[in-house]
Each structure stands twice: as structure tokens, then as C-alpha cells.
Amino acid sequence: MSDVRPRIRLPRSANAGDVVEVKTLISHNMETGLRRDGSGDAIPRQIIHRFTCEYAGKMVLDVEMEPAISANPYMEFDVQVDESADFVFTWYDDDGSVYSETQSFEVS
């Protein structure tokens, strides 16, 4: 997949123990496998089928995704940040590629 690009939005700051909202986006066609090209042949399926988020080594969200998730998949969820630690976001593509993004987060 050419130039798959993840984006993360985290709040600028938080206190230990706060609940923060995390937003993630990744550019990906999420080809369903149901579309047909001009010659009538089915365009093969290629989607991100799984997304995970870990914080401070603990699993936050583990989503199994189907072709019904829109292109450029967006995920939003809440994390309790008890300590300064790393967020690790991982997207798993049907073609075997794994895209990962790590962001450190500081709590005051």
C-alpha cells in the first residue's frame, strides 16, 4: 500500500489519573473486495483488519475491523493515564504489513 500514513491526536497535557480522549486516523483505501473494475473483475479485498492501542504496556483497545469500516479508518476511545508512558498504536493490513506509531505522553 503506497504511503499509508497514521495520525494521532492526544491532548497537550493531563494530570496523572485523568481520562484522556485519543483519536487516531490512518490513510488506507479499505478496499472491500466487493467492487468491480471497468472490465467487470472484482478488485481484491485489502483492508486494515485490526487496530490496537497500548499505553504503559497495557492493552487499551483491540479492534477487529471488517470491510464495513470506512476508508481512512478513524478510531476514537478513552484512556486513563496514571503515569507518563508511551502510547503504541498498531494497524494490521491484510497484505501482512504492520504499521506502528509510538508517542510518549507526559502527565503532570
Next chain:
Amino acid sequence: MKTMTKLWATVAICGAVFSSTAFADPHPDAELIIEGELHIATRAEPPEHLGGVLPEIYSGWLFRTDETRELQMDDFDNPGMLFAERGEDRWYTADGSAEQSCADCHGDVDSMAGVRAVMPKVNENGELWSMQNYINNCRTERMGAEAWGWNSDPMKDTTALISLQSRGMPVAVKIDEEAAEYWEKGREMYYTRFGQLELSCANCHEDNWGRMIRADHLSQGMSNGFPTYRLKNAAVIPLHQRFRGCIRDTRGESFAEGSQEFRELELYVASRGLGLPIEGIAVRQ
């Protein structure tokens, strides 16, 4: 005879669906405020050349549902920003035999402020060029690189990025002097009926804006939001691609993206929105 009956039936149905409903007008008081800070006007006084056919001019943003409008109000939620970001990486990456990036000549991308607002524009040889033409000219003549296709990913990314630099600046296309002959042709096309359904741009966007065409809330067809992220395509769409789709929907053969006809139409359509701010990368259905 049978074909004519079918055709008239279709036209009659189309006529019937131009009905007023509770959705009749654009949203009365929605404000486009991006990230809670950046106010973008979505209403303006109509330009003089319209001669009063529109009482006020409205951005297409006002005609969309709450959920669609919200997507444009946050630069993270706006999926079109992904494309601008990709474009930004490309801006700083060398390409072509001259081993230059856009930045090598133009500096940071914010030097492009104002460019989108005046496109399309007549070049020094008297030709009417869209942003895509200027970009490809740089690539082929100065960078020693290949031209990008009008609808290609790199072209969409780059035009999205450049448009973003003019966000909030009013549409300011030139329609007189060297541009006048192109503007006239564009205006003629706007009022020409196309296709089996014999629809002109004006039939929908001047005569029936605010009404529902089936379940779609018709806008005034302004182009200040282009290139725009369309939910239907889940991608950034350039204006010519939208023109192509519109003419196809009249069940007619459409012109090609980048054609002389579409560049002239682009100029005229832009001029109907003179005064509305560029929305960077808009979100539409």
C-alpha cells in the same frame, strides 16, 4: 416514440423532485469555526456580475447535515488533512532530474498563501491555467520531472496543501481584461443544457438551490471548498472531477479533467463565489 415517452417521464420525475421541503433554505445560523478558533465566513454579498440572481451567496458547507459539517470543524476529524500532510512531505522532497524539491525554489509552503484564491489565472502567454497546470509546468520545465495526472494522488495532495495556505482568504479570481474572453465562455457553459436530461448548472444551482433533489440538499454550487474531501469517495476530489460527475449525471458525455472547457467553467464558477473565503480542504457529501 417509446424512447421520447421514457425521456419525458424522466424529466417529469426530475421536475417533481425539485420540491420544497422543510429543508428549503441553507442552515440559518450555523457558524464554521475551525478548532474553536478560526472563523470562516460561509455567507457573503453576491458579486455584482450576477445581477441579483442570487440574494446572498452561501458556501456548500451550510447545506450539509450536522455530522458532515462537524467533520470540517476540526483539522484532525477532517480526513482531507491526511492528503495535505502527504502533500507537505512531498513539498520538501526532491523530484526530477534537477534534484530540486518545491521548497528549494518556493521555500516553506506558506509562501503559497493567496495562490488558491486567484486560481484559475491567465498566464504570461495568455492561456487560462488552473493550479494543476502551473504545478505541472514547474515540474516539467524546471524540475525535470514528469507531469502529474489531474486526478492523481500526488496532484490531489499538492493542490490540497496549497489550497490550505489560502484558507480564510476571499476568492479573488480575475474576470476582466485578459481573463474576460474565458470568463464569457465559462458563463455560457454554465447556462447551457447538457445530456439527455438537458440540465444546465443553473437549473440546479441557480434556480433550485436550497431544495432537495431526491435526498440531496442542493447548494449554490460554489467552488471555494475545492479540492474537497467527499464522503462518497472517501478521498480528496478536484473541481474538474466534480464537474465531470455532474455532467455525467445529466446522462451526457462529459468533458475531460483539465480540458479548456472545464478551465473556463472553473473560472466562471469561482467568480460566482467572489468574496466567499477559501475553505482549504472542505468536507462534503
Next chain:
Amino acid sequence: MLTRRDTMAMGLGVAAVAMVPGAASASAVDDAISAFTGGADVSEGGVTISAPEIAENGNTVPIAVEAPGATEILMIAAGNPTPGVAKFGFGEGAATSRAATRIRLGGTQDVIAIAKMSDGSFARGAVEVKVTIGGCGG
């Protein structure tokens, strides 16, 4: 060459994914649910789905689901060619059992969410989302 199907598809302004004939059968929906619940009883309530009443375009519909206390939530689109949409698993680090995303809906239909609670019980919520066909999708 522009075929009649192409023109119709574009004229109807329907997302390409939705040009697949037929929706999932009621049994496909039931199968998806029992695969998740193992056939256990599912009570109503405690599961909230937030979705637009009318989705302006079925290709990108913002939707959120929340079920306080749930460890997993299965989301199903009862009218899509295949009903599965997503299965959200909330781990130790999750602050809430809430997730929001954007989905594809091929037509007006019910979106169903089944939540698996920490005590192993199941709860259900559903909303109808109207998906419109625009006049001139271009």
C-alpha cells in the same frame, strides 16, 4: 465506453460498495450474534449507539458505541451485504467501554451492538440509520 450501469451507478450517487445486490439475510445477522454470544441470552439495555438519524452519505457514517462495564462490543450492520462491522475489545488500560469510528452502510438499516459484560452476560442496543441516495452524486 460509459455503460448504462456506470451511468446509473453514478447517477444514483450510491457508494460503489453498495452496488452489491442484496443485504445480509436475517439468519446471517443471527449467526454473527450467536458466534459472539455462544447462544447465551441477550438482555436489552445498557448499550448506547450514537449515529446520525439520516446519514448524508452511506460511505462514511460517523458512529459511536458505549456500554459501561463491557469488555467487548460487537457492532453489526443488519442491512449490509455482510453484517460484521467491528468487534471492539477494551483492555486493562481502557478508561471507558466506548469507541467511535466511521462506517459504511449500504442503505437504511439497523445498526446493532452486542456488549459482553465483565460477568459474562450479554446486552443489546440498536438504532435505525437512514441512508439517503443523493440526487446527483456526481
